[in-house]
Amino acid sequence: MINIWEVNETNNMVEHENLDVRTITLGISLLDCIDSDLDKLNEKIYNKITTVAKDLTSVAKDIEGSYCIPIVHQRISVTPIAIIGSAACKSSDDFVAVAKTLDAAAKKVGVNFIGGFSALVSKGMTKSDELLIHSIPKALAQTEFVCSSVNLGSTKTGLNMDAVKLMGEIIKETAEETKEKDSLGCAKLVVFCNAPDDNPFMAGAFHGVTEADAIINVGVSGPGVVKTALEKVRGENFEVLCETIKKTAFKVTRVGQLVAKEASRRLNIPFGIIDLSLAPTPAIGDSVADILQEIGLEYAGAPGTTAALALLNDQVKKGGVMASSYVGGLSGAFIPVSEDQGMIDAVLANALTIEKLEAMTCVCSVGLDMIAIPGDTKATTISGIIADEMAIGMINAKTTAVRLIPVVGKKVGEMVEFGGLLGYAPVMPVNPYSCDAFINRGGRIPAPIHSFKN
Amino acid sequence: MEKSMDRTIITVVGKDTVGIIARVCTYLAEHKINVLDITQTIVQDFFNMMMIVDMNKSDVSFLECSEGLGTLGEEIGVSIKCQKEEIFEKMHRI
Numbered sequence: 001m002i003n004i005w006e007v008n009e010t011n012n013m014v015e016h017e018n019l020d021v022r023t024i025t026l027g028i029s030l031l032d033c034i035d036s037d038l039d040k041l042n043e044k045i046y047n048k049i050t051t052v053a054k055d056l057t058s059v060a061k062d063i064e065g066s067y068c069i070p071i072v073h074q075r076i077s078v079t080p081i082a083i084i085g086s087a088a089c090k091s092s093d094d095f096v097a098v099a100k101t102l103d104a105a106a107k108k109v110g111v112n113f114i115g116g117f118s119a120l121v122s123k124g125m126t127k128s129d130e131l132l133i134h135s136i137p138k139a140l141a142q143t144e145f146v147c148s149s150v151n152l153g154s155t156k157t158g159l160n161m162d163a164v165k166l167m168g169e170i171i172k173e174t175a176e177e178t179k180e181k182d183s184l185g186c187a188k189l190v191v192f193c194n195a196p197d198d199n200p201f202m203a204g205a206f207h208g209v210t211e212a213d214a215i216i217n218v219g220v221s222g223p224g225v226v227k228t229a230l231e232k233v234r235g236e237n238f239e240v241l242c243e244t245i246k247k248t249a250f251k252v253t254r255v256g257q258l259v260a261k262e263a264s265r266r267l268n269i270p271f272g273i274i275d276l277s278l279a280p281t282p283a284i285g286d287s288v289a290d291i292l293q294e295i296g297l298e299y300a301g302a303p304g305t306t307a308a309l310a311l312l313n314d315q316v317k318k319g320g321v322m323a324s325s326y327v328g329g330l331s332g333a334f335i336p337v338s339e340d341q342g343m344i345d346a347v348l349a350n351a352l353t354i355e356k357l358e359a360m361t362c363v364c365s366v367g368l369d370m371i372a373i374p375g376d377t378k379a380t381t382i383s384g385i386i387a388d389e390m391a392i393g394m395i396n397a398k399t400t401a402v403r404l405i406p407v408v409g410k411k412v413g414e415m416v417e418f419g420g421l422l423g424y425a426p427v428m429p430v431n432p433y434s435c436d437a438f439i440n441r442g443g444r445i446p447a448p449i450h451s452f453k454n
Numbered sequence: 455m456e457k458s459m460d461r462t463i464i465t466v467v468g469k470d471t472v473g474i475i476a477r478v479c480t481y482l483a484e485h486k487i488n489v490l491d492i493t494q495t496i497v498q499d500f501f502n503m504m505m506i507v508d509m510n511k512s513d514v515s516f517l518e519c520s521e522g523l524g525t526l527g528e529e530i531g532v533s534i535k536c537q538k539e540e541i542f543e544k545m546h547r548i
Contacts, residue, residue, distance in 0.1 A: 002539060004493040004504040006546040007463055011535070065517055067541040254544040 014069060018224035018286040019252065021259045022279050023073040024060055025115075025200035027207035027215040027272065028052050030079040034087055041088040042101040049076060049105035049114075052214050052269075057110040059266045063259055071259065076106060077205035077217075078116035086128035092135035099139035099146050106145035113188075115205035117148040120195070123157040123444070133163070136170050140185035141177035147188045147203035151195040153390045155397045158447040159193070164390065165439050167191050168383030172406060175375065179408035182416045186405040187338075187370060191386055193393030193400045198273050199329040204401055215272035216264045217329060220256030222248070223278050224285045226316075230294040241295065242315045249276070249319030257324045275329030276320035277365055278312075280340040282423035288312075288333050289342025300335075300343055301352030309333060310363035330399055332365025338418060338425035339370055347426050354385070354428055362392055367401035372416045372425040375408040382406065384435035395448050460510045461490070461539040464523065468532025470501040478505070478534070481526055485519065487512045501532065506539070 013019035033044035053076055060071045078084075081098055089095045099117050106114040117139060119129040136148050150167055153159035171186055178185035190204045197208020200217035207215070229248040233240050256274045264271035280288045289300035295308045313332045321327050335357065337343045346352035354371060361367045367389050373382075386402045393400030407416050410427050417424045466474060475492070482489060482505075491506040512519065520536035527534030 001491065001506065002463065002542040002546065004495060004502065006542055007465055007504050008497070008502070010542055010545055011465065062517075065520060066538045068535055068537045069541060251545045255541060258540055258544045 011068070013222070013225045017222070017228045018281070018283060019222050019255070020070040020072050021218060021256055022221040023075050023200050023219040024056070024071060024259070024263050025075045025077055025205055025217045025219065026053050026056050026267075026269065027077045027198065027211055027217060029207055029211060029213045030084045031209065034084055036087040038088040038094055038097065041085065042098060045084070045098065045101050046105050049078070049102070050108050053109040053111070055267055059263055062266070063262050066262075067258070069255060069259065073113070074111045075200070075202060075205065076109070076111050076114045077200070077207045078102065078114065079207050079209060080116060080118040080120055082119035082126070082129045082132040083209065085132065086126065089128065089131055092131050092138070095132045095135035096139045096142060099135070099143050102146050103143035112145060113147050113202040114145050115147040115149065115202050116207060117146050118150060118206045120151045121160050121163045122151050122154040123160060125160070125163055133166060133170055136189060137173040137177040137185065140174055140188050147205065149190045149192060149195065149204045149206060151192045152386065153193040153394050153445075155194060155394050155451045156447055159387065159390050159394055159445040161387065161439070161445055162442055164387050165380070165383050165442070167386060168379040168381075168439070171382050171404060172379045175406045175408050182410070182418060183375070183405050183407045184418055184422075187403065187418055187422050190401050190403040193390040194398060196329055196399055200275050201277065201279065201330060203403065211272070212270055214269045216260055216267065216269050217272040217275065218256050218260035218263070219275040219277060219279060219329065220252055221277075221279045222252040223280050223288050223291055225252055226278065227285070227287070227291050227294050230291065238311070242311060245312060245315035246319035249316040250323045253320040253323035271326070273326045273328030274320070274324040276316055276324075276327055276331040277329070278316055278333040280334060280336065281421055282339055282341055284341060287340045287342035288335055289340050289346055293342060299349050299351035300346040301356045305356065306359050306363055309335070309360050313364045330365040334366050334369060335360055335364055336370035337428070338372065338416070338423040339421065340423075344423070344425060347428060354430060358388060358392070361389060361400055362396065365399060367393075367403075369401065369403050370405070370422065370425065371403070372405045372407050372410070372427045373430050374412055374427055375406050375410050377406045377430050378434075380434070380436045380439040381430060383439045385430070387439070391445075397450075460508055462507050462509050462516065463537050463539050463542060464505040464507060465535045465537075466501065466503040466527070466532050468501055468527070468530070470496070471530065474501060474530055474532060475503065477526060477530060478523065481523060482507060485512055485514045487519065
């Protein structure tokens with residue numbers, strides 16, 4: 001039988017170490033909404049989302065009450081809109097109208113983000129993909145809850161460098177369209193290599209075409225819990241360190257698995273996956289950088305950071321996989337800058353640069369995430385940074401992503417305030433040398449040799 | 455299996471005072487909630503009690519019980535929490 005020490009341990013994690021379930025994300029297929037008439041398409045999309053997701057927030061609240069575990073977000077991901085809108089949308093403005101429909105549906109059901117304003121263009125762009133991509137700046141400026149993502153490459157297809165070039169320009173335009181809000185639109189826009197179909201985390205969540213009609217995916221969290229557990233093994237060797245992370249990740253993930261199964265049962269929607277990512281927030285004590293410091297670094301970014309992050313990420317997966325029946329999504333430690341107080345501190349101390357962050361992304365799940373850069377950074381430079389990150393994903397057969405915010409009117413060292421969970425960040429310097437001739441070549445980078453496994 | 459689904463853990467944490475257990479147990483008895491186990495300890499000068507109860511025959515819903523005990527806790531000056539047992543089972547047992 002459960003004893004008082006176990007009960008106290010669990011409750012301490014929640015009350016003092018920021019243990020929570022970060023998100024229940026309801027994936028909804030919109031394939032059956034496709035129509036050649038734009039008004040009908042919008043109506044079908046609105047009706048489907050508001051019907052399937054009508055109980056999502058109330059069920060999450062009930063589960064919170066049953067277990068006294070906070071469920072921070074409820075979100076929705078939908079089939080990439082470039083596919084859904086391809087028959088109806090004849091212009092970028094048509095896609096903006098669909099974005100507004102998604103926004104209205106999200107508002108109606110009470111979720112705080114809806115993902116899937118997306119295009120999958122890893123090998124080529126259809127006319128519809130191009131229209132959607134061109135509509136992103138306006139769509140993000142004119143909606144509140146919509147998140148957008150574009151998959152630019154994969155290990156199987158190589159990199160679509162035309163799309164990489166285009167996205168550099170689109171990110172700049174999105175920054176310009178939302179310049180009154182510190183270019184906030186860019187915080188809701190992410191580009192991927194090897195984007196997963198079942199990622200529950202924003203801004204990159206979309207409901208892949210290989211998925212069922214509706215599915216529950218859950219993202220757990222708990223950097224604070226791992227940090228606290230590691231405080232108790234200071235000075236011990238790597239074996240003890242790794243075992244501690246593994247056991248902690250197991251416990252954290254079991255809570256996510258319980259919540260996911262319960263949400264699935266109460267909503268009568270199948271359970272998809274648990275995403276094992278350690279997701280930080282700007283709250284004190286909820287930081288991945290703090291874990292790296294606890295492992296033994298003065299600041300995140302110091303020599304040893306990549307190795308520390310690699311072991312952290314691997315142990316989290318080893319513990320988490322055992323705790324859940326299905327694991328997927330991004331599953332690894334997130335290293336966003338603005339959403340992690342320890343990362344912000346490291347940047348302010350000049351310990352952490354974009355180049356070091358890039359190295360770190362080779363061993364963790366996401367990529368260059370929530371990094372504010374000067375507003376006058378050239379579009380080709382942004383494309384160059386994206387290309388580097390996509391190449392890491394392509395060659396290493398892993399998901400990588402870029403979410404950069406070229407903050408209009410801000411210079412290196414200035415602070416940018418995004419508010420809430422998106423946090424705040426100092427503007428980081430970007431390598432000033434040009435990659436224009438590289439980016440302007442156009443075409444595709446072929447898939448790597450090790451992708452030919454057939 | 456069916457039975458264990460109805461097991462709830464009640465935790466009481468706060469400053470020690472006369473009659474905490476009595477008042478919590480009275481509330482539970484009034485609502486036909488059966489106490490299976492009680493553990494009590496003092497952690498850092500704080501009263502710390504855990505009860506395992508069976509709500510199978512309870513005449514109030516889990517939510518009502520949780521709110522009722524929450525209010526009672528406020529009256530006594532302690533924090534009372536109701537949680538389904540599964541969260542602890544899942545976390546601490548393979």
